[in-house]
Amino acid sequence: MGLLQYGLICSIALFAFYQDEMAVYSIASILMFYTCIFYYYVATVMMGIKEISFNWESGINHMWQTRVIMGMGMLVLFVQEQVEVFYFVLPFFLIGFVGDIFSTLLITGQIELDNRDEPEE
Numbered sequence: 001m002g003l004l005q006y007g008l009i010c011s012i013a014l015f016a017f018y019q020d021e022m023a024v025y026s027i028a029s030i031l032m033f034y035t036c037i038f039y040y041y042v043a044t045v046m047m048g049i050k051e052i053s054f055n056w057e058s059g060i061n062h063m064w065q066t067r068v069i070m071g072m073g074m075l076v077l078f079v080q081e082q083v084e085v086f087y088f089v090l091p092f093f094l095i096g097f098v099g100d101i102f103s104t105l106l107i108t109g110q111i112e113l114d115n116r117d118e119p120e121e
Contacts (some may be wrong), residue, residue: 004030005069012072027073028085034070035092054113060104067100 008030015023044050074093077086105111 004033005066008073009069012069012076015076024076024080024082027076028082031070031073031077031089032085035089038092038096054103054106056107058103058107060107063100063103067097070096 008027011023011026011030014020015027041050041052045052070093074086074089077089102111106113
């Protein structure tokens with residue numbers, strides 16, 4: 001896990017045990033930072049500046065740890081009525097969640113990804 005994920009999980013724990021308002025603000029800040037980076041990458045891919053690829057060696061464990069931690073942060077934001085931040089982060093979370101489901105299915109071999117550019121024999 002990265003430093004931001006450690007900060008996010010510590011802020012979630014701080015909120016869970018002490019109901020600290022600063023923990024909610026740090027959760028909101030970290031999730032908004034992640035979301036802004038995601039929206040930047042989506043915009044650059046749509047403009048053709050960057051290309052994305054699938055990493056077959058990525059760990060399913062790390063991928064789902066990240067998604068669960070972000071889900072807990074989203075729950076804290078919703079419970080604390082930070083609805084503006086919640087709805088700003090929601091598309092990033094849902095797109096990432098669906099992407100993680102498909103990545104897990106690809107890595108475990110439940111579905112296959114075929115290349116359409118290759119001619120069939």
